[in-house]
Amino acid sequence: MTANPLLMGHPLSSPEHAKHALLYMYRIRKFEEAVEDLFGRGMMHGTMHLSIGQEAGPTGACLALQITDQITSTHRGHGHCIAKGADLTRMMAELLGKKIGYCGGRGGSMHIADAETGNLGANGVVGGGIPIAAGAALAAKMRKSGTVAVSFFGDGAMNEGAFHEAANMAAIWNLPLILFCENNKYGMSSSTEKAFKLENLADRGKGYGIPGVTVDGNDVVAVYEAAEAAVARARNGEGPTLIESVTYRWKGHSRSDKNLYRTKEEIEEWKDKDPIPNFIHKVLDKGILTQEQIEEIQKVSTEQIMQAVKEAAAAESATPDGLLEAVFKAVSA
Amino acid sequence: MTANPLLMGHPLSSPEHAKHALLYMYRIRKFEEAVEDLFGRGMMHGTMHLSIGQEAGPTGACLALQITDQITSTHRGHGHCIAKGADLTRMMAELLGKKIGYCGGRGGSMHIADAETGNLGANGVVGGGIPIAAGAALAAKMRKSGTVAVSFFGDGAMNEGAFHEAANMAAIWNLPLILFCENNKYGMSSSTEKAFKLENLADRGKGYGIPGVTVDGNDVVAVYEAAEAAVARARNGEGPTLIESVTYRWKGHSRSDKNLYRTKEEIEEWKDKDPIPNFIHKVLDKGILTQEQIEEIQKVSTEQIMQAVKEAAAAESATPDGLLEAVFKAVSA
Amino acid sequence: MSDRMLTMAEAVREAMTIAMEEREEVFILGEDIGIYGGAFGVTGDLYHRFGPERVLDTPISELGIVGAAVGAALSGMRPIVEIQFSDFTAQAMDQIANQAAKIHFMLGGALHVPLVLRTPQGSGTGAAAQHSQNLEPWFASVPGLKVVVPSNPADAKGLLLAAIDDPNPVIFLEHKLLYKIPGRDPVPEGATRIPLGVSKVVRTGKDLTIVATGIMVNKSFEVAEKLSAEGISIELIDPRTISPLDTAPIFESVEKTGRLMVVQEGPSHAGYINEVIAQVSGSACFGNLIAPIKRLAGMNIPIPYAPQLEKVAVPQIADIEAAAREIVKNWR
Amino acid sequence: MSDRMLTMAEAVREAMTIAMEEREEVFILGEDIGIYGGAFGVTGDLYHRFGPERVLDTPISELGIVGAAVGAALSGMRPIVEIQFSDFTAQAMDQIANQAAKIHFMLGGALHVPLVLRTPQGSGTGAAAQHSQNLEPWFASVPGLKVVVPSNPADAKGLLLAAIDDPNPVIFLEHKLLYKIPGRDPVPEGATRIPLGVSKVVRTGKDLTIVATGIMVNKSFEVAEKLSAEGISIELIDPRTISPLDTAPIFESVEKTGRLMVVQEGPSHAGYINEVIAQVSGSACFGNLIAPIKRLAGMNIPIPYAPQLEKVAVPQIADIEAAAREIVKNWR
Ligand SMILES: Cc1ncc(C[n+]2csc(CCOP(=O)(O)OP(=O)(O)O)c2C)c(N)n1
């Protein structure tokens, strides 16, 4: 069972939509938990950047997108990838260095892309995906494809020149681009208070003539609504929007993080703002889903992740054959 | 005869100040005219970026600076260099590839620096000097030297990542930095209308929490006043200011420019806003200088430039000896 | 075959024109390439022929431009980016080396980046250290980039057409001083491609192999012609693509001549010609060498401004001539 | 002399501590070097010892940071910039190559840039293509930069102290896998400098010269020890500074052994070891070579993620061993 990755629309507009939103947030949460577990048991290699606590952002944003719309993602990219509809087994397989992994084991967590769902790729370079998304939006405009591009990036990435140059190009050319900043309060150990002299990071849009909006990034509904408005603007040829989605990363930045730069209290405070129960309360309140349906979704998501881990673990490991030839795409004669 | 490069203060505050402002604007104008002439006669090498029409910006800004304050400059840097007090002969000698030139003939027009007057150098890279100025301001802050740094750059440079990263660092660290944008309406052939989606480029400061101010860059008084306020802020530890000084370049971008991207009418319009007569009217109106004094200043400036050309032309050419050793500063034992 | 003599600028423009007429995915972006016609006049009138969308003037944002080109390429377009001076690829190195070059491999082949980055390089214009570099080693050392250094208009046209066709990122390095001079050979009409990765034997000879690229090919050719009168027979090879490098003709030539000189304008330290030397030194033809390999490169200094200094910083015809004569005379 | 065994991270930290105690102009800036202690823990507790001004956490702005360091250096400070991964020097290449490297020369000596840029490089951590490169050729090909690649804690400390003293910009490339392991030699206490630009003969031998840097020195050393039991005697040279490169000990060694192998982790194309090969191939010791020069380098691919792939991408001890044995056995 896989949910329909094509579903678009307001998370509260129907039980289907509510189920989708919840399922995807659970998928992200449980995918990340599985990754953490596999790392902990020494079964995974490299490093990991988990997005636990941030599930509402990608889920809400992608509910406003068609499958043909494009995204660029980050080092903390599992959520975007899942929300855009990627296959969980192939994702997990990539992290385990398997042949069937999205990158055939060559890229790992920071380089998963999925052409079929319009995901142009995670990126190990902070800010690296932003100009690429601008280019995708430029192509959309030139080809009149009617698609939009969404660049996900962190608060930290906004201080890279790449953000700046891309934002300005998108502004002057009215590109169908959504600059989606996941402000999780820290770029590694750097708090936004230290790295910015702005109340709201969305105000940075003012320097480019780009409208900016700040939303509660732990509220999938608020995120959807902001994204939907930005997408509509973009499809209308009215140009880019900067969305600041305020959220929090529960886990350390990566494996090596000792969390010295923030307090336990702060982390606990944010855990209370967990986007999943946040949304569950809403759908229960409004009577869109029942408690049972919710439990079923949670169960299904757990099964899906377990299944993905199982299939991925059983899959054949990537082998070094053909690495040299893989550098270039063959020139067709 | 050289004017005192240490003079600071409002251009209308005394006859001395008015004379200084006028002399320096004339020096810049006539220096550029001499350069154009030497190029035209095939006596100069490379390319040239003339600042005719833009003399009020550097002159006004540098009247707010002490000799120990630092500047970084651009490819169109003769004006900044002169206004900060550089020696005209050594400047001209550099352009003629002479040993006594500021760079010993190694740098040419785009790389003149003058440690003695706090000029950290012109720069061939658009935007290249901005982070360098931020670093100078950082050093000033760390050493509590009380000096400020001014980065001169063009409108075009504001779309480089270098501007962005430097502006943000200056903002968050409250650096004593003045971001002085000479908005001459074009970055080569790119009009600000095409390259920005902003009414005033000074609004870009809003994205960093930096106050921005737009001034008539052809009015040396207005420039001085804005610079003075920004310098005061900076010395007070209140952080950077973005000044947009609106002006116009009369000549082509460089030698190869055919001026296809703008109209003759536009150029003529701006010639009517010539900063020099603009200032002369003011000082005559206010009775600060007499017509005779003004003519004397013009004459003196012409003589100074002629003298510089003469001395520079007569000076010994740079020779290739020691080029290899010149790459590194010798390590002292 | 026609006998049209074009300049390199004209040949490059012709290749872009043909490619843009052939496929609507091809477009050009860069600073001042529109009405201005390009800092070196290479795009010329293309803005008027193809309009402002397909000859897209950009802000001064090299990193952003190259990134946008990467994104457009990932989305099915075939962008040609012009960077005004190769020196300013420094601003864009992340998108060039960490994105464009790696995407195809790193993503497991899911996506590819058909992107051409054209940029003028080289000294000789009095533009000094930040406008005169030869940065081949930056690109040639990055797996995933193809690097082309054309030495004449005919090659430039054919190689550029092949580069635009290529599904991979190609860095196309044009020497400024070649822009305005016609080549020795006519430039064929039409859309004839020259495949990337094939070295060209420009001139055959038996005493000395010279490997040179870009403007050094012309200079070496002149030397070869001159020295042939003295009975010194020079074989001149122009790799044209420095990455991937087609070494077979070089090895063959060295086997025959027993003497090798490599010439480049850029400084020798870690220069790309060292790749040629390393390949030869590790190959079987090494045994045929009767002379140490002569490396003739620019001085290890930034390019100085004054003409009398700029000239000594890079190999001149007289230097090539002297070096060639010396090797052949001293090593028999 | 003490017999303290430190890791490379500790040795680098100690050098910075000494320099900061010696001179108040020395300060460190970079991402997460403060409370976090650096992505690889190199700055450690320095933030607590020297305070937030002298151990300055920056936003994620590599170009800006390096530029600020250049400006501070021009203003009499001695900044040490840490770039979190050497891959992200790509963002800062303009300030590194077009500003820092050229200022002293281009300005005619009026100003200079005493700047150290430290950055971890290399593969082996499963961080994939954008976090694992060895970018020596980018820096070594730029006149005006000094490039240091320490292979052990003792050298790292002494070389870094010299780098901080140096009035010129120095790029200091630290291999991640060396951070946590102690060296073979103790690290002396105190402020002992090791001059830049002096190659070190790590081990003498008579059958084969191996030139290696960074982590490849350790690997080659192991091979040398092992093969000495088989009667193969290897001389191992660690240039330590790859630019400027001290070739004299290499030439001398080759004269003696007649066989040369150069080893680097980065891909071979235009790799900096080609400079070693080119210098030897053009020198008098070339005549003493009895074997083609063996180049052992990383595959010409981006570094892959999965451990089983990552491993084959760079030379391993077994590869060095096999190559060394082969040269000595095949060429007599
Ligand atoms: C250009 C670049 N600089 C530095 C890094 C190292 N790094 C990886 S993630 C990160 C923090 C990014 O912060 P943010 O953009 O807020 O994303 P978050 O991790 O909070 O999701 C840093 C500094 C990098 N990968 N790329």
Ligand SMILES: Cc1ncc(C[n+]2csc(CCOP(=O)(O)OP(=O)(O)O)c2C)c(N)n1
């Ligand atoms: C990084 C970089 N990109 C491009 C250029 C080529 N270039 C030199 S000056 C210039 C225009 C600069 O415009 P602006 O900053 O407005 O300064 P102005 O020339 O108007 O004084 C360009 C594109 C350069 N020197 N550096």
Ligand SMILES: [Mg+2]
């Ligand atoms: Mg963050």
Ligand SMILES: [Mg+2]
């Ligand atoms: Mg301008």
